[in-house]
Amino acid sequence: MVAPAASSSTRDERIAFVRKQWQCLNHCPSCGKCYILKGRDAEELFADYINGTREYIDISKEVRNR
DSSP states (O other): OOOOOGGGSOHHHHHHHHHHHTOOOSOHHHHOHHHHHTTOOHHHHTHHHHTTSSOHHHHHHHHHTO
16 A cells, blocks of 8 residues: 655545554564564654655655664
8 A cells, every 4th residue: 555645645644544554463473563663653653744744655764774
C-alpha cells in the first residue's frame, strides 16, 4: 500500500494509514514491526508525516538507516 502524499491528504487519512501499516500482527517472530519501532508508538515516530510536514517514505528511510 502506498502512503497518501502529505501535501494532498487529510490528517485523518494519514493517521489511518500509519495505524494500518503499524498494526500489531500478534506474530512477533515473523513481523519485525516492534523491532523497528523499538518501543516507540508509530504515531509518535511518524508525527511529522501525520502533521503533513514530511513524507512517510522519508521518515521510513531515516528509521531504517538507524
